Amino acid sequence: MRDTTAVLGYAWPLVVSPGETVSFHLSSPTLDAAQVRIVRVRCADPDPDGPGLKLSEPGSAIDGRVALRDQPVHPGSAAIIADRPALNAPSLAAGCFIYPTAPLAGPQTVMSRWRADLGQGWRLGLDQAGHLVFEVAGAAGAATLTSARPVLEREWVFVGASYDAASGAITLIQRSLDRLGGRDSSSLTTGQAPASLAWPTETALVFAAHAFESGADPLTSGHFDGKIDRPRLFREPLSEETLRRACEMLAPSPADPALVGAWDFSQEMASDKVRDLSTNRLDGQLRHMPMRAIAGANWDGSVVQWTERPELYGAIHFHSDDMADCGWQPDLALKIPADWRSGFYALKLTARESSDDPVESYVSFFVRAPLGQAKAKLALVATTATFLAYANSALRLDQVHAEAMLEGVIALSRDDVYIQEHRELGLSTYDTHSDGSGWCYSTAKRPILNMRPLGNTFNYVNDTHIIDWLEELGFDYDVITDCDIDRHGAQLLEAYDCVITPSHPEYYSRNMIDAFDAYQRGGGRHIYLGGNGFYWRIAWHPTQPFQMEIRRGMSGLRTWEGEPGENGLSFNGEPSGLWRTHGRPPQRLVGVGFDAQVFTRSYPYEWLEDARDPRVSWLVEGIDLAKPLGDFGLRGGGAAGLEVDRVEPTLGSPPHLLRLATADRLDYGGVPTLEELRTLHRGTMGDQNALVRADIAFFPTAAGGAVFATGSIAWCCALTCNGYDNSVSRVTGNVLRRFLDPAPFEGFDD
Amino acid sequence: MLVNYPEAAHWQVDPSRQDLVDEMRARPRGPHSHDLQRLLHRMRWTGVGKRHVLITLDPGRRWMLARLPGQRGAPVETFPNRVFTSLIEAEWTVFAMRWEALTGQKLD
Numbered sequence: 102m103r104d105t106t107a108v109l110g111y112a113w114p115l116v117v118s119p120g121e122t123v124s125f126h127l128s129s130p131t132l133d134a135a136q137v138r139i140v141r142v143r144c145a146d147p148d149p150d151g152p153g154l155k156l157s158e159p160g161s162a163i164d165g166r167v168a169l170r171d172q173p174v175h176p177g178s179a180a181i182i183a184d185r186p187a188l189n190a191p192s193l194a195a196g197c198f199i200y201p202t203a204p205l206a207g208p209q210t211v212m213s214r215w216r217a218d219l220g221q222g223w224r225l226g227l228d229q230a231g232h233l234v235f236e237v238a239g240a241a242g243a244a245t246l247t248s249a250r251p252v253l254e255r256e257w258v259f260v261g262a263s264y265d266a267a268s269g270a271i272t273l274i275q276r277s278l279d280r281l282g283g284r285d286s287s288s289l290t291t292g293q294a295p296a297s298l299a300w301p302t303e304t305a306l307v308f309a310a311h312a313f314e315s316g317a318d319p320l321t322s323g324h325f326d327g328k329i330d331r332p333r334l335f336r337e338p339l340s341e342e343t344l345r346r347a348c349e350m351l352a353p354s355p356a357d358p359a360l361v362g363a364w365d366f367s368q369e370m371a372s373d374k375v376r377d378l379s380t381n382r383l384d385g386q387l388r389h390m391p392m393r394a395i396a397g398a399n400w401d402g403s404v405v406q407w408t409e410r411p412e413l414y415g416a417i418h419f420h421s422d423d424m425a426d427c428g429w430q431p432d433l434a435l436k437i438p439a440d441w442r443s444g445f446y447a448l449k450l451t452a453r454e455s456s457d458d459p460v461e462s463y464v465s466f467f468v469r470a471p472l473g474q475a476k477a478k479l480a481l482v483a484t485t486a487t488f489l490a491y492a493n494s495a496l497r498l499d500q501v502h503a504e505a506m507l508e509g510v511i512a513l514s515r516d517d518v519y520i521q522e523h524r525e526l527g528l529s530t531y532d533t534h535s536d537g538s539g540w541c542y543s544t545a546k547r548p549i550l551n552m553r554p555l556g557n558t559f560n561y562v563n564d565t566h567i568i569d570w571l572e573e574l575g576f577d578y579d580v581i582t583d584c585d586i587d588r589h590g591a592q593l594l595e596a597y598d599c600v601i602t603p604s605h606p607e608y609y610s611r612n613m614i615d616a617f618d619a620y621q622r623g624g625g626r627h628i629y630l631g632g633n634g635f636y637w638r639i640a641w642h643p644t645q646p647f648q649m650e651i652r653r654g655m656s657g658l659r660t661w662e663g664e665p666g667e668n669g670l671s672f673n674g675e676p677s678g679l680w681r682t683h684g685r686p687p688q689r690l691v692g693v694g695f696d697a698q699v700f701t702r703s704y705p706y707e708w709l710e711d712a713r714d715p716r717v718s719w720l721v722e723g724i725d726l727a728k729p730l731g732d733f734g735l736r737g738g739g740a741a742g743l744e745v746d747r748v749e750p751t752l753g754s755p756p757h758l759l760r761l762a763t764a765d766r767l768d769y770g771g772v773p774t775l776e777e778l779r780t781l782h783r784g785t786m787g788d789q790n791a792l793v794r795a796d797i798a799f800f801p802t803a804a805g806g807a808v809f810a811t812g813s814i815a816w817c818c819a820l821t822c823n824g825y826d827n828s829v830s831r832v833t834g835n836v837l838r839r840f841l842d843p844a845p846f847e848g849f850d851d
Numbered sequence: 852m853l854v855n856y857p858e859a860a861h862w863q864v865d866p867s868r869q870d871l872v873d874e875m876r877a878r879p880r881g882p883h884s885h886d887l888q889r890l891l892h893r894m895r896w897t898g899v900g901k902r903h904v905l906i907t908l909d910p911g912r913r914w915m916l917a918r919l920p921g922q923r924g925a926p927v928e929t930f931p932n933r934v935f936t937s938l939i940e941a942e943w944t945v946f947a948m949r950w951e952a953l954t955g956q957k958l959d
Contacts, residue, residue, distance in 0.1 A: 102908050147910040255852075497904075498919060501857045504895040504902065509880065510945045512905040512914055512938070518927050521919070535923060537852060662853035701881055769888060770881075 103461040105555055106519040108135055108169055108450050109526075109548035111427065112466035115485065115647045116582050119439045123466050125448050126429035126546075128172035135450040135460065137167050139435065142445040142465075144569040145554035145562045151735045152569050152821045154554060156449070159441060163433045167450070172430065174525040174547075177324035178391035178423035179310035180364075180375045183317035184303050187361050187381040188214055190336035191297065195225055196261030196274070196344040197332035198398035198416070201252050201325075202536035204231035206421070210323040211260065212332055213311035216301045217322055223300070224311050225262045225273075226323065227252065235262035235273040237294050239301075244294030246273040250286040253277070257330075257398045258286065259345055263338035269296035274341045278398060289341065306362075306383070308332055308375075309391070309419035321388070326536040330397040330416035334361040349399075351412050355380045367415040370394050370407065370671045371643055375417075390425035390542045390648075392418040394671035396664065405666045408674040413666075420534040424527030425648070426546040443470040443580040445483065445565060447554055463553040465561070470579035472589055475596035477577040478841055481567060482600060486583040486608035486639055487560055488552040489543040489649045494529040495520050496660060508700045508770055514557055516550040526550075530651045531660045539661035545647035558736070563817055564603040566735075567630060570820040574834060587612045587641045591619035599840040604631040604817045605744070608639045608651065611675060614685055621690070624804035626840040630833065632795065632814040633695040633744035635687040638680050640672035654678030658698070658774045681752065681776060689753030692798035693746035693812040696777055697787060701770025703742025703815040705729035706762035706797060714759055716848045717799055719839045720809075721761075723831050730762050730797075731829045734819035739764070740829050745771075745795035746812035757849050758800040764813070765794035799836075801846040809836045860896035862889045866954035879942035894949040903945045908934065914941055 110127035117123045129135070143155035158164070182188075195212050208229050215222035215236070223237045231251030237244055252258050252275065261274040273290040280287070303315040308329055310321035333347045337359045347353045353363045355378060362383040368376045370393050377383040394407040397416035407414040433448070446468050452460040467483050470476055497503045497511050498521050504511050513521075520526065527547055530540050552561045571578050579597070586593055587610045594600055594616055606629070614635060621627055637657070642648035652668040653659040657679045670677050680686060687694035708726040711717075724730070731740025741764030748754045771787020771794075778785060787793035795813040802808060819829040871887050883891065901921060905914035906929065916933035920926065935941040947958040 149911045499923065500855065501902075502855045502896060505892050510903065510905055510938070510942050512907050513917070513927070514907050518906060518917075521927050522924060524924050537854070659853070664852075768882060769885075 102458065102515065103555065104458050105462050105515050106550070107452065107460045108132055108462050110448070110464040111546060111548050112448065112464050113546065115545040116467045116469050116584060117437050118469055118471045119437045119441050122434050122436045124431035125433040125464055126427065127167065127169055127432045127464070128429055129169040130171040132169050132452050132460065134166055134168050135452040136165070137433065138164050138449045140447050140449045141442070142447055142554055142565055142568070143572050145445070145556065145565040146558060147555055148558065148735060151566070151818070155569060156554065161435055163435050167432055169432070172427070174424065174427050175320060176389065176424040176525045176527065177310060177321065177421045178387065178389040178419045179321050179324065180308040180385045180387050180417070181318065181321070182306040182362070182383050182385035184305055185381065185383060187383065188306050189300060190361065191266035192264055192337045193223065194261065194263035194335040194337065194339040194344050195333070196259065196348045198257055198259055198278070198330040198348060199252070200255065200257050200328035200398070200416070201227065201231070202255055202538060203326035204252050204254050205229070206326060206535065208323060209325040210307070210309070210311040211325050211329060212308055214300060214304050214306045215311040216304050216315065217311055217313045219301055221301045222304055223264060225260060226325065233260055233273060233275045235271060237264050237271060237298055239295070239298035241298055242295035244271060244292060246271055246290045246292045248273055248275045248290055249288040253284060253286055256284055259348065261341065261344045263344070264294065265338040266297050269294045270338070272338065274344070276345070306334070324421035325419050326421050326534070328395060328416040328418045330366070331364070333363050335359045336361050351415070352378050365415055366393070366417045367411040370411070371673070389423040390544070391420060391423055392541055394667065394669055396666040400666055402666065406669045406676060408669060418538065420536060420538070422524055422535050424525060424547060425542065425544045437468055441468055443468050443476070445568065445580065461555065463555065465549070465553040467580065467582055469582055469585055472585070472593055473596065475579055477579045478598040479576060479578040479837070480581045480594070480597040480600045481571065481578050482586070482602050482606065483580055483582045484560065484564070484603060484606045485647070486610070486649055487605055488549065489545060489647070490530045490608045490639070490651060491551060491560055492529050492543050492549040493520055493526050494531050494551060496529070496531045499532060500660060506698070506700065516556060520550065533661050539653055539663065541652055542648060542650050560605050563605070563814065566817045566820055567601065567603050570825060570830065570833070573825050576837060583613060584641060584647060586616050590616040591623065594620040594625055595623060597625070598843065599626040599628060599837065601628045601630060602634060604814050606631060606634040607636045608649065609635050609637070609680060610639050610641055614680065614690065617690060621802045621806050621808060622804065624806040626806055627691065627808045628836060628840060629691045629808065629810040630817050632746050632812055634746070635680060635690055636695050638675070638677050638683060640670040640675060642672050652677035656682055656776050679776060686752040687746065688749050691808050691810045692754050692758045692800055693748055693796050693810045694752055695744060695774055696747045697745050697767065697771045697773050697793040699742050699745060699767045699771040699787060701768065703734050703737030703739030704764045704767055705732035705739050706741050706764045706795065708762045709760055711759040712761045716846070717759060717761065720799065720832065720835050722835055724828055728828070730832065731816070731819050733822045733827060734815050735822070736815040736818045740816050740819040741795035741813045742815035744814045746810070747792065747794050748796045748798050754798070755800045758798050760796050760798055762797040763794050765791045767793050801849045805843070805845040807840060807846055809840070857897050860893050862893040864890060864893060864953045866956055872950065872958060875946050876943060879939045879946065894946070894953070903948065905935070905941055912936065914938065916941070916944070
């Protein structure tokens with residue numbers, strides 16, 4: 102058994118051009134060194150029934166040995182305001198609205214200027230039973246107030262506290278915003294603390310955690326799960342009414358001499374900054390990308406998009422397990438030689454090679470074809486948006502429906518076992534945080550275990566079967582990436598006569614879908630060899646590369662559901678959810694669109710009458726149309742399976758599209774997607790419903806362009822069967838050769 | 852919030868349905884009859900907390916029985932003496948353990 106996790110790492114940048122430098126950030130708690138080799142990935146799948154792992158070594162300047170160190174990960178988001186003189190007032194009043202999402206998960210801190218290493222300062226938070234607590238401590242003594250009743254999970258509550266340095270009087274306020282139906286947990290608690298407590302110096306003000314050490318960028322602990330809205334800090338004790346009014350006001354008077362800070366989380370939604378409206382300008386820095394653009398305590402349902410009334414979105418949802426950037430120091434750096442081909446690359450790390458538990462770990466990166474410098478007529482897209490969306494998925498570990506959905510006992514990889522025990526790496530956008538809310542961001546500044554050779558057989562590994570097939574058949578190609586398509590648009594695509602989108606190009610930003618639309622209208626030819634493509638609407642961060650965002654909304658095949666009003670993307674203000682619900686269903690782009698999952702097994706296609714159309718005789722050359730197409734494959738024994746798409750004219754499949762083949766007998770394992778169901782009846786499953794199917798489609802577009810779509814994730818894992826000599830391979834080759842031929846497609850004008 | 856409650860699976864298991872056991876033994880990976888599908892969904896859905904899974908030892912060749920702890924961050928429980936060389940064999944074994952847990956009847 103290969104140990105794939107003893108050393109882990111990430112490459113930065115994730116995507117590089119020849120001539121640029123990539124650095125590798127590595128960590129191992131057990132190894133002090135490893136052998137390293139750069140490999141170009143041809144097939145990443147170790148399945149002995151397939152082509153097997155195929156990696157070539159181009160030879161690099163860093164091949165050799167690397168010393169390793171343990172670089173810990175510190176998850177948990179927070180907002181950190183570096184210490185300033187204004188924070189050092191002897192007395193204080195602090196207040197905000199909170200919406201706890203895991204109040205019983207353990208002691209948590211909401212607002213603090215506290216040093217856990219000294220046990221001094223002040224902090225407002227929750228105890229392990231979910232009671233609000235206010236703690237003050239200094240060299241002269243300490244005191245703690247605890248509210249009478251615990252806060253409720255997922256209920257807004259106004260919380261506040263004050264300390265009068267002159268008298269030592271302390272107050273703790275807890276007021277439920279909705280007091281109906283047993284939801285009132287309000288209380289007012291007063292007490293006595295030592296007067297004139299001295300606060301620790303060089304201590305950051307922290308929201309959603311407390312500092313564990315001194316300094317402007319301290320380690321934090323006591324992380325809070327939940328929303329915080331409109332925190333305010335004053336330099337004197339205030340009555341409950343005054344403090345609450347200050348929190349309710351969107352902009353407390355900056356001229357108020359008692360005001361220390363008033364933070365407005367509705368500003369600069371895509372950034373990692375929080376802005377203070379007071380004259381002190383106590384702006385802060387967010388750590389680990391807590392969820393922004395979420396409904397605040399004042400959200401009333403009048404709008405559902407944060408851009409319409411940002412003032413209703415002045416909250417941030419912090420999570421104790423948020424993780425966006427491991428912050429590891431680099432261990433190796435490589436300038437990519439100018440003559441390296443674009444492609445999927447990885448740093449291969451090996452150790453203990455002669456033992457019975459040899460280490461074999463990989464750190465993936467992608468070498469792009471430089472913008473404007475196409476080396477081939479064909480481009481293969483590395484679907485980095487999809488890879489990030491699925492990064493470190495724990496779906497099969499955490500979600501109780503996983504085994505029923507996948508229709509069989511779950512086989513975990515060693516990577517999965519590692520993820521189960523090491524949640525600090527951060528999960529995927531399919532997963533939920535420990536408080537049950539969905540992960541909406543994914544970044545590449547962390548090890549991504551399922552985006553590398555030997556990883557789980559989905560997305561990255563499946564896509565390498567296409568690379569292997571292209572290499573075997575001798576097609577020349579460039580690799581381009583989703584993130585570059587988003588940044589550079591159609592100009593990146595138009596350098597190519599033909600572009601292949603692989604097994605599962607599921608996540609698309611508006612720039613990406615516009616780029617493909619323009620490319621196809623401009624005469625580009627698009628081969629879509631997958632299923633469930635062009636499905637979710639996402640955003641890439643406007644300035645930070647390789648950060649993507651999804652809001653799942655309330656439609657689509659979703660493992661979590663976005664909260665009401667929170668389905669607008671913080672990165673760009675656009676709505677998220679399905680492209681289908683935004684008038685851009687996949688059928689409009691590629692003729693087919695997602696309609697079902699099938700995990701019991703995969704199926705062959707049957708050829709349809711359109712396949713006999715003489716206008717596509719080139720497509721079926723050498724094919725017996727009386728025989729099933731793809732009654733073989735590495736994923737379920739067929740070419741139509743896992744996730745499948747169909748032609749649907751009402752969703753925009755073009756009128757002159759040819760529906761060449763179909764797999765519409767998916768049996769009981771074929772389960773329609775949720776948006777396919779309007780009303781409910783017992784006949785919707787694949788054994789009774791021919792709308793549960795995979796279709797193969799061809800249609801010409803404007804200016805000599807064309808689209809070919811297979812509508813199945815399993816397709817690409819049938820390409821290599823029987824030594825690459827099979828009907829799936831032949832059809833794909835026929836299409837690719839014809840698409841690389843600039844001759845227009847005749848006879849479709851009528 | 853969208854929540855899957857494992858206890859919502861309430862298809863009634865009939866311990867006298869030896870025919871379903873026989874069918875599963877004959878075709879552990881399907882296709883399955885309607886009633887066997889329902890039995891399997893009951894077993895697979897309610898397995899939370901102590902869900903049996905496999906750990907791939909040698910891709911496509913060898914798998915070890917294991918059990919998920921039902922808690923994030925906790926280690927996966929492994930059974931190094933229960934190694935399978937076919938997924939069909941593993942599927943049947945997990946079925947037999949669940950049948951016994953649900954009905955009290957031990958299968959051969």
